[in-house]
Amino acid sequence: MTQRSCRDLRVEHLCRPLAVGAVSPRFSWIADHAQTAYRLVVTDASGSVTWDSGRVDSSETSLVAYAGTPLAAGADFDWRVESWSRDSVLDGGSTFGTAPDLDAWSAPWVEPVQVSAVVERWSLLDWIRGGGPTAPVEERLRPANLLRQAFVLDEAPVRARLHMTARGVYTAWLGGERVGDEVLAPGFDSYAHRISVQTYDVTRQLTAGENVLAVALADGWWAGRIGLTGSSAQFGDRTSVTWELHAAFADGRTRVIRPGATDVRSGTGPWRYTDLFVGECYDARALPDGWREPGFDDRAWTPVVQRGVDARALVPFRGEPVRRVQEVPARTVRATPDGWIADFGQVIAGRVRLTLPALPAGSRVVVEHTETLDSDGSWFVNIAGINKEQTDVFVADGEEAEWEPEFTFHGFRYARVRGVDELRPEDVVAVVLSSDLEQTGRFSTSDARLNRLHENVVWSQRANFLSIPTDCPQRERAGWTGDLQVFAPAAANNALVAPFVSRWLDNLRSDQRSDGRVTITSPYSPFDAEAAEKATGLGGIVAAAGWSDAIAIVPWTLYERYGDVRVLEDNYDAVLAWIGFQTRTAADELPATLAAGDLSPERRARQALLYNTGEHFGDWLTPSTMEGRPTHEAIGIAPALTSELVAPMFQAHTLTLASRMAEVLNRPEAAGLAARAARVREAFAAEYVSADGGLPVRLQGMYALALGLGTIPDDLREAAGDRLAELVRERGSRLDTGFLSMPYLLDALWDTGHRDLARAVQWQSEAPSWLSQVDRGATTIWETWDAIAPDGTIRAMSFNHYAFGCVDDWLFRRVAGITPTAPGYRRVRIEPDLDAGVTRVDAAVGTPYGEIAVVWRRAQGTVTVRVTVPFGVEATLVVAGETVPLGPGTTERAWDRVEERARDRADEGAEHV
Ligand code: BGC
Numbered sequence: 001m002t003q004r005s006c007r008d009l010r011v012e013h014l015c016r017p018l019a020v021g022a023v024s025p026r027f028s029w030i031a032d033h034a035q036t037a038y039r040l041v042v043t044d045a046s047g048s049v050t051w052d053s054g055r056v057d058s059s060e061t062s063l064v065a066y067a068g069t070p071l072a073a074g075a076d077f078d079w080r081v082e083s084w085s086r087d088s089v090l091d092g093g094s095t096f097g098t099a100p101d102l103d104a105w106s107a108p109w110v111e112p113v114q115v116s117a118v119v120e121r122w123s124l125l126d127w128i129r130g131g132g133p134t135a136p137v138e139e140r141l142r143p144a145n146l147l148r149q150a151f152v153l154d155e156a157p158v159r160a161r162l163h164m165t166a167r168g169v170y171t172a173w174l175g176g177e178r179v180g181d182e183v184l185a186p187g188f189d190s191y192a193h194r195i196s197v198q199t200y201d202v203t204r205q206l207t208a209g210e211n212v213l214a215v216a217l218a219d220g221w222w223a224g225r226i227g228l229t230g231s232s233a234q235f236g237d238r239t240s241v242t243w244e245l246h247a248a249f250a251d252g253r254t255r256v257i258r259p260g261a262t263d264v265r266s267g268t269g270p271w272r273y274t275d276l277f278v279g280e281c282y283d284a285r286a287l288p289d290g291w292r293e294p295g296f297d298d299r300a301w302t303p304v305v306q307r308g309v310d311a312r313a314l315v316p317f318r319g320e321p322v323r324r325v326q327e328v329p330a331r332t333v334r335a336t337p338d339g340w341i342a343d344f345g346q347v348i349a350g351r352v353r354l355t356l357p358a359l360p361a362g363s364r365v366v367v368e369h370t371e372t373l374d375s376d377g378s379w380f381v382n383i384a385g386i387n388k389e390q391t392d393v394f395v396a397d398g399e400e401a402e403w404e405p406e407f408t409f410h411g412f413r414y415a416r417v418r419g420v421d422e423l424r425p426e427d428v429v430a431v432v433l434s435s436d437l438e439q440t441g442r443f444s445t446s447d448a449r450l451n452r453l454h455e456n457v458v459w460s461q462r463a464n465f466l467s468i469p470t471d472c473p474q475r476e477r478a479g480w481t482g483d484l485q486v487f488a489p490a491a492a493n494n495a496l497v498a499p500f501v502s503r504w505l506d507n508l509r510s511d512q513r514s515d516g517r518v519t520i521t522s523p524y525s526p527f528d529a530e531a532a533e534k535a536t537g538l539g540g541i542v543a544a545a546g547w548s549d550a551i552a553i554v555p556w557t558l559y560e561r562y563g564d565v566r567v568l569e570d571n572y573d574a575v576l577a578w579i580g581f582q583t584r585t586a587a588d589e590l591p592a593t594l595a596a597g598d599l600s601p602e603r604r605a606r607q608a609l610l611y612n613t614g615e616h617f618g619d620w621l622t623p624s625t626m627e628g629r630p631t632h633e634a635i636g637i638a639p640a641l642t643s644e645l646v647a648p649m650f651q652a653h654t655l656t657l658a659s660r661m662a663e664v665l666n667r668p669e670a671a672g673l674a675a676r677a678a679r680v681r682e683a684f685a686a687e688y689v690s691a692d693g694g695l696p697v698r699l700q701g702m703y704a705l706a707l708g709l710g711t712i713p714d715d716l717r718e719a720a721g722d723r724l725a726e727l728v729r730e731r732g733s734r735l736d737t738g739f740l741s742m743p744y745l746l747d748a749l750w751d752t753g754h755r756d757l758a759r760a761v762q763w764q765s766e767a768p769s770w771l772s773q774v775d776r777g778a779t780t781i782w783e784t785w786d787a788i789a790p791d792g793t794i795r796a797m798s799f800n801h802y803a804f805g806c807v808d809d810w811l812f813r814r815v816a817g818i819t820p821t822a823p824g825y826r827r828v829r830i831e832p833d834l835d836a837g838v839t840r841v842d843a844a845v846g847t848p849y850g851e852i853a854v855v856w857r858r859a860q861g862t863v864t865v866r867v868t869v870p871f872g873v874e875a876t877l878v879v880a881g882e883t884v885p886l887g888p889g890t891t892e893r894a895w896d897r898v899e900e901r902a903r904d905r906a907d908e909g910a911e912h913v
Contacts, residue, residue, distance in 0.1 A: 440846025563824020721752020
């Protein structure tokens with residue numbers, strides 16, 4: 001056996017996280033060899049071994065769970081991995097089984113990774129509320145509070161960690177420098193149940209003598225406006241913050257600094273008001289000179305009010321924080337009678353940074369934001385709804401300034417700036433905000449439009465993966481479950497989404513109602529609950545088919561793409577509870593069109609199995625139900641028409657996923673769930689599928705779902721596929737699928753033998769179609785196909801909704817041909833569609849074992865395919881009817897006469913028939 005080196009060491013999917021919340025964190029590494037055994041050793045801060053796995057004969061390199069003595073809360077630990085392969089002679093020289101001698105392990109060990117394990121226990125005691133004037137500036141628009149705590153250290157610490165969180169959003173400074181590089185901390189959580197605590201390494205920012213921790217605290221998601229209605233104070237109406245600084249000194253002493261009643265003082269400063277929706281007003285004149293440094297006279301500042309912290313809600317932050325991830329320069333800036341309009345050429349979520357000349361004190365610079373201009377180039381605001389101004393204001397103090405808002409963000413491509421005599425392109429830049437996920441995928445082809453479509457998806461993902469996965473970054477900014485459910489597979493191709501999405505699932509579970517209903521959005525505020533209770537119709541929906549099923553579908557997607565079993569474990573009970581709700585409702589209710597007395601006992605029994613009642617969004621935004629009608633009228637048609645079918649189809653799907661989860665987790669319910677799924681499918685077929693494969697609602701989406709979710713009996717799949725094809729042809733190969741069915745359409749056509757039609761829909765340039773958006777200049781994915789109508793009319797819809805971007809998964813799976821066939825890409829099938837209509841594809845996905853890359857080219861009947869597969873992945877390449885098993889490394893092969901081969905295969909197929 002040879003000891004070999006590894007790279008890319010990770011804890012809980014992440015490279016060198018500063019803190020992990022898991023009691024038993026999982027370790028991953030990439031082995032650049034065919035690993036046959038590994039050994040993990042974990043040591044605590046004093047160097048004592050807390051876990052030595054010993055040599056484990058296993059090829060696994062991903063998510064190996066810690067199984068040592070419990071890790072001390074808040075303390076660092078190191079871990080190392082050693083990995084063997086069988087590619088050289090077994091030397092029998094293993095020294096394992098005895099007490100490890102760490103010093104003796106040299107080269108083969110990977111450099112230790114240091115992680116601070118923060119295991120649940122917090123002693124954060126008090127919420128600190130801001131002092132100073134609290135009166136709203138305008139209706140419920142409040143100033144940000146400034147808080148400061150001065151403290152003296154007799155020497156500089158050797159290690160210091162700041163744990164901090166807020167009900168609101170905060171930025172902190174220590175030693176005059178910003179703490180960390182994240183923005184809008186602590187992020188959006190379902191605060192009534194969970195508030196994420198950040199951990200920062202602040203060792204360098206502390207000195208002997210007086211130190212000052214300065215904090216600015218604003219409304220954020222807690223007290224500011226959010227959601228469909230744009231109402232404020234949905235979680236609480238006063239912000240507060242709490243922190244705890246742990247310092248360790250060279251001689252072994254430690255000290256914990258907490259905010260006390262007397263040593264924290266608070267006032268207000270330059271942020272006159274700041275709100276996620278309305279925007280921010282920054283008055284440079286009101287910045288207290290030196291407030292973040294020692295020596296500032298804060299006697300006029302009021303001490304703060306305190307309240308006890310409910311420690312149960314505090315959890316270590318999981319995943320990647322929101323950061324400024326990119327800057328987009330202005331492409332053009334032009335003068336209009338109403339101000340300067342800067343075009344950044346790209347719809348983003350973020351804000352604008354301005355370089356301003358010295359302006360007279362008190363003068364105002366106003367920055368408005370929008371995602372689109374009107375067709376004549378004039379200013380147009382595409383966000384419907386009150387309190388969604390997206391307007392920032394800078395009040396000058398007579399000095400030159402570089403200014404970017406701190407506690408807000410907007411969805412925009414254009415900014416209109418007023419209050420300056422001149423604005424040059426170099427004076428204005430768009431700062432992109434996003435949860436800072438590792439970008440792992442790439443996709444490009446010989447076709448520029450297809451590439452732009454993919455880029456649009458990536459941009460919509462970036463803009464909407466902002467603390468939580470949202471529907472859109474400008475209007476609601478809500479964690480709509482349905483949107484993520486349809487988009488999750490595409491998202492997982494583009495970025496490492498496992499920690500980010502898992503944290504959102506933590507929130508979703510905490511929002512689940514006691515009767516098992518999974519809420520349509522998460523975080524779900526007390527305000528949301530109250531509003532739903534009062535409303536009727538769509539507004540009264542708490543849980544919905546295809547939205548609530550995210551609780552099963554999203555974890556399953558993570559399992560498929562990352563092999564993460566714990567995400568199944570974490571969510572399994574919540575899935576069962578949701579199934580419980582569906583099952584009870586099915587037994588209790590009948591669709592309004594049926595009366596119990598008229599039904600035969602068999603029919604009644606079937607109906608009692610089907611979750612087919614209640615208010616749902618159905619196949620939301622189905623194009624043909626919207627066309628030619630004003631949105632407010634049209635919006636309810638697809639729900640009314642499709643919910644009775646959609647709900648039991650998702651019920652069946654969730655039951656199947658639950659039974660698969662149960663199998664993976666060795667739960668006893670597996671067989672029962674599978675049997676129930678089969679009974680629901682049978683009942684669905686008996687109630688809704690005709691003998692010739694027809695469904696009662698003639699819409700593409702119903703067939704796509706029935707085929708995709710397996711609610712058409714096997715022997716009728718082909719017939720149903722033909723009906724779907726007919727519907728697609730009737731629409732001239734244009735899309736007529738809504739939110740829920742969109743991800744299944746192309747596969748449903750493909751799997752039932754309508755491959756050319758699937759390709760035609762993908763390539764369609766007439767709306768509704770993906771490329772029609774590209775042709776109309778889209779730089780992100782739109783909420784509706786007619787956000788810009790064919791005649792150029794601009795509508796007040798979101799220009800940044802990723803849901804319909806789910807087609808990106810198809811591009812990776814079919815056009816590039818990369819499909820996982822075992823969890824975490826342990827096995828992968830690579831079968832590019834050589835007739836995809838492109839001559840070159842270059843794509844890659846990140847997997848737990850390393851990158852899988854595919855480059856294929858087609859020229860004059862010859863196809864060249866180059867595939868790179870990491871160790872640990874078993875790949876099969878399927879080209880021109882030939883199946884080639886691939887070993888790790890890069891393989892390049894060429895096939896000539898591909899057309900002839902395809903014809904031969906078609907003929908052979910015909911003969912078989
Ligand atoms: C959101 C959607 C969401 C839907 C629910 C809309 O207002 O923007 O993306 O899923 O409501 O039907």
